[in-house]
Amino acid sequence: MGRMLWIMTMLIIVLASVPAVAHVLEMPGKRRLSKDEYAVMQRVYYPGFTIAGLAEPAGILMTLILLIRAPVDHTVWFIVALAGPVGMQVIYWLVTHPLNKVWIERHRLGTASGHFFAAGSDRTERRDWVMLRNRWEYSHVARAGCSVLSLVALLIVSCSYK
DSSP states (O other), X not given: OOHXXXXXXXXXXXXXXXXXXXXXXXXXXXXXSOHHHHHHHHGGGTTHHHHHTTHHHHHHHHHHXXXXXXXXXXXXXXXXXXXXXXXXXXXXXXXIHHHHHHHHTTSOOOHHHHHHHHSSOOOOOOSOXXXXXXXXXXXXXXXXXXXXXXXXXXXXXXHHOO
16 A cells, blocks of 8 residues: 555544544533633634644545555454544534534624535524533534544554554
8 A cells, every 4th residue: 555645644634633632622621611701712713623624524535545445454444444534524514513503603704614604404402502512512522532533443554564
């Protein structure tokens, strides 16, 4: 398997992991914030974390290429590695994205950001901000778990090559 493809895939998966893990690390502090403080804090993430999110679809593509080129005895590990960024995307679009729309609904966005955040469901109940906060925070815990799973699977395969 091409070393450059391997290295690029690992780097992309790491880049996809960084924002999710960062959210997990800041979670204890953010849970102490008031509703207004939390709302202000959420604005910090856009557009930087949105741009970083591009690593997730790239990670799916790169890991899929590795899977296609993988020796049969490593197929299971590459499927596990592929499940990581796929899981991150599923969680993002089903849980995180609708909540992001709540956090940014009163903010002016650029054209590209406006189109991005217009995508997907808009049926999130907005009454209980603590429930919204917890869903958003724990969606990132799940996304970080998916990314770490992918990294571990790729490292296991990497260690098995001679």
